[in-house]
Amino acid sequence: MGEIGRPHGVRGLVKLRSFTADPDAIADYGPLTDEAGTRQYRVVLLGDGLARVDGVTDRDGAAKLTGTRLYVERAALPPPEPEEYYLADLVGLAVETPEGQPLGTVRAVEEHGAGSFLVVQGRKELLLPFTRAVVPVVDLVLGKLTAIPPDEVVVPPSAPSAQGEAAE
């Protein structure tokens, strides 16, 4: 969910890097834990990327936390809307065709302003648009999704009349 950065001042404040979709939401999921899950941290956001960690009152204590990565239990996240999936749930799913032929596993889910797409790592990397037409079945219980890879139509720049301009 985030990472504790360098100490700030002498009263135990720290810089906090938030990785959540809404940076301020990092404190909304209850206590955060370290990677091993052995220690809990309650953080209070103060603005400008600063935070106060409960139980830390001086700079030395804050300095010991530098570099600590913060996690939360998956169950603490609210259930997603219909047709929405947490990226953490999708990553690692096995991908196969409707006929059962394996295509690989989901390595990442990316979004660059034009719809989400799955990066599927198999024998070769596949980029599949995350749409109902291409990914009709997502089964989180079985840990797999069914994909129908779209046909690829290649339009090389050397095609005839390549340099035209559209008339308005």
Place this chain on the structure above:
Amino acid sequence: MPRSVWKGPFVDGYLLNKAEAARASTRNEIIKIWSRRSTILPQFVGLTFGVYNGKKFIPVQVNENMVGHKFGEFSPTRTFTGHSSDKKAKRG
């Protein structure tokens, strides 16, 4: 200085032909293009393009809000690996 209005939006001509053919067919297809400089026209809405970023073809599902932008804007050329955290993806 912006492009003169009287010229109309720039788009590589062969994309228009290909888009028309793609709209006519009902197949589930991705149109791989190298033309990052072409403007997204209303004729492209609903189609999926694979826009080359120098290494791979990034899927771009065109919607109404993208009209007037260039294809290259949706296919970044630099790698950014973020954190999944509480982020969600919506199936289109």
